[in-house]
Amino acid sequence: MERREDMVFFSRHLLEWYHGQKRDLPWRRSRDPYHIWVSEIMLQQTRVDTVIPYFNRFIGKFPTIEALADAPEEEVLKCWEGLGYYSRARNLQHAARQVKESYGGKVPDDREAVFGLKGVGPYTAGAILSIAFNRPEPAVDGNVMRVLSRFFLIEDDIAKAKTRVKMEVLAKELIPSGEASHFNQALMEHGALVCTPKSPRCLVCPVMERCAGRLAGRETSLPVKTKAKPPRPETRLTALVEGRGEHAGRVLIRQRPSSGLLARMWELPHWPAPEAPGAGAARPGDAAALDRLRRSLTEAGIAARPEEHFMAAEHTFSHIHWTLQVYRCREEALPLPVAAEAQAPYAAQRTAAAEPGSGAADEAPELFADESGQSAERAEMRWIGRGDMAQYAFPNIFLKLLNAYFDGRDAEASGR
DNA sequence: AACACGGGGTA
DNA sequence: TACCCAGTGTT
Numbered sequence: 001m002e003r004r005e006d007m008v009f010f011s012r013h014l015l016e017w018y019h020g021q022k023r024d025l026p027w028r029r030s031r032d033p034y035h036i037w038v039s040e041i042m043l044q045q046t047r048v049d050t051v052i053p054y055f056n057r058f059i060g061k062f063p064t065i066e067a068l069a070d071a072p073e074e075e076v077l078k079c080w081e082g083l084g085y086y087s088r089a090r091n092l093q094h095a096a097r098q099v100k101e102s103y104g105g106k107v108p109d110d111r112e113a114v115f116g117l118k119g120v121g122p123y124t125a126g127a128i129l130s131i132a133f134n135r136p137e138p139a140v141d142g143n144v145m146r147v148l149s150r151f152f153l154i155e156d157d158i159a160k161a162k163t164r165v166k167m168e169v170l171a172k173e174l175i176p177s178g179e180a181s182h183f184n185q186a187l188m189e190h191g192a193l194v195c196t197p198k199s200p201r202c203l204v205c206p207v208m209e210r211c212a213g214r215l216a217g218r219e220t221s222l223p224v225k226t227k228a229k230p231p232r233p234e235t236r237l238t239a240l241v242e243g244r245g246e247h248a249g250r251v252l253i254r255q256r257p258s259s260g261l262l263a264r265m266w267e268l269p270h271w272p273a274p275e276a277p278g279a280g281a282a283r284p285g286d287a288a289a290l291d292r293l294r295r296s297l298t299e300a301g302i303a304a305r306p307e308e309h310f311m312a313a314e315h316t317f318s319h320i321h322w323t324l325q326v327y328r329c330r331e332e333a334l335p336l337p338v339a340a341e342a343q344a345p346y347a348a349q350r351t352a353a354a355e356p357g358s359g360a361a362d363e364a365p366e367l368f369a370d371e372s373g374q375s376a377e378r379a380e381m382r383w384i385g386r387g388d389m390a391q392y393a394f395p396n397i398f399l400k401l402l403n404a405y406f407d408g409r410d411a412e413a414s415g416r
Numbered sequence: 417a418a419c420a421c422g423g424g425g426t427a
Numbered sequence: 428t429a430c431c432c433a434g435t436g437t438t
Contacts, residue, residue, distance in 0.1 A: 041434095043434095044433080044435075045421090045422075045423085045432075045433055045434065045435095046422090046423080046424085046432095047424075047425070047432085049424095049425095050423080050424070050425090082422090082423080083422080083423075084421085084422030084423045084424085085421055085422055085423085085434090085435090086421085086422080087420095087421065087435080087436075088421095088434090088435085091435080091436085118435095118436090119434095119435065119436085120435085121434060121435045121436085122434085122435090123434055123435085124434075124435085141433075141434075142432070142433050142434085145433095158433090159433090160417090161417075197426090197431070197432070198426070198427075198431085199427095225433090227430090227431085228431095228433095260420085260421085261420080261422095262421090262422085263421095315422090315423090316422090316423085317420090317421070317422055317423085318420080318421065318423090318432095318433090319419075319420060319421075320420095320421095395422075395423090396422080396423070396424095
């Protein structure tokens with residue numbers, strides 16, 4: 001069968017190409033399966049150039065699985081700050097603890113065990129087993145699906161789970177005997193450097209003569225993929241609360257809940273803006289918006305008064321587009337220990353499970369009813385100055401906001 | 417099977 | 428500016 005010949009051709013030439021073209025990457029300088037593992041988690045949804053500095057910092061700070069398992073979660077998140085998909089970091093640490101407890105601190109090398117690690121799915125399991133242990137397992141990521149769909153002219157929608165499975169069967173058959181590690185890396189390297197999404201460099205491609213996609217003139221229309229629906233817009237009223245008295249020079253931040261969007265990250269407090277009734281969306285200086293924010297602050301037990309619009313900031317997630325309207329607010333009256341009991345109007349709704357002294361108080365966040373009446377964690381809050389930012393992990397948008405604020409304030413202070 | 421989950425790149 | 432990239436976990 002012709003296809004069998006194409007497969008042999010493809011594998012041999014790709015492997016040869018890789019030996020001449022592979023990039024010198026930090027995780028390729030190591031034989032340590034832990035290093036391979038960390039790099040593969042970071043490389044999920046993230047480009048090589050972005051990952052490199054994070055990888056080096058991460059390995060420097062957590063050189064071994066044990067070091068990672070024993071670290072405070074905040075330090076792991078801080079090390080991941082700006083990289084996105086923060087559950088990857090939390091799952092990685094969870095898995096490090098699994099490895100420490102169940103596998104004597106060594107990354108396991110059998111399929112069941114690797115697959116059972118938190119944050120390790122079909123792709124990452126295959127990548128660890130093949131790259132670190134040279135096991136003949138497929139590691140099918142987006143690069144691989146693109147390369148295979150073009151060379152073998154496969155028109156299945158790569159957004160479907162079924163297609164990934166089909167690709168895995170093919171990718172496994174393509175692995176030359178004893179060359180799983182190099183071959184799987186060759187496949188991904190080729191997707192990253194030559195068989196790129198937009199303008200594939202077919203003229204330098206080592207397998208171009210037999211690429212069915214290119215021979216059909218279809219290289220730029222493959223792979224076939226249904227596109228995601230656009231992110232839904234969301235406007236949020238954001239409070240930049242400036243402290244007074246003993247909090248002078250500092251601003252108020254809060255920690256997000258332990259699950260969901262940006263779990264456990266720190267942020268400026270913000271709430272949904274009222275739905276814009278007419279065509280005109282909530283304007284920055286809208287009196288209604290100001291009033292709404294004032295009430296939200298009160299409900300959250302924060303004694304502060306919105307004073308003026310500070311700035312707007314946009315941030316797009318894969319599924320939500322945030323517009324943050326940021327207001328400068330003044331702390332009112334006395335320094336209130338923000339987490340203190342009496343101020344929150346819904347303190348009485350505290351759930352029994354979270355009563356202090358119940359033993360698990362340190363691990364289990366206290367629970368309250370949130371705006372919609374659901375049980376929610378009571379947010380941890382802190383007053384911080386610029387220097388304290390190093391101790392808290394912020395999503396990029398709040399990093400930018402805080403830096404803009406502190407920059408402006410410092411410039412104003414030194415200008416007079 | 418559909419959706420949640422960040423951030424940065426390219427055209 | 429608009430669009431693209433795409434693994435794992437949860438439901």
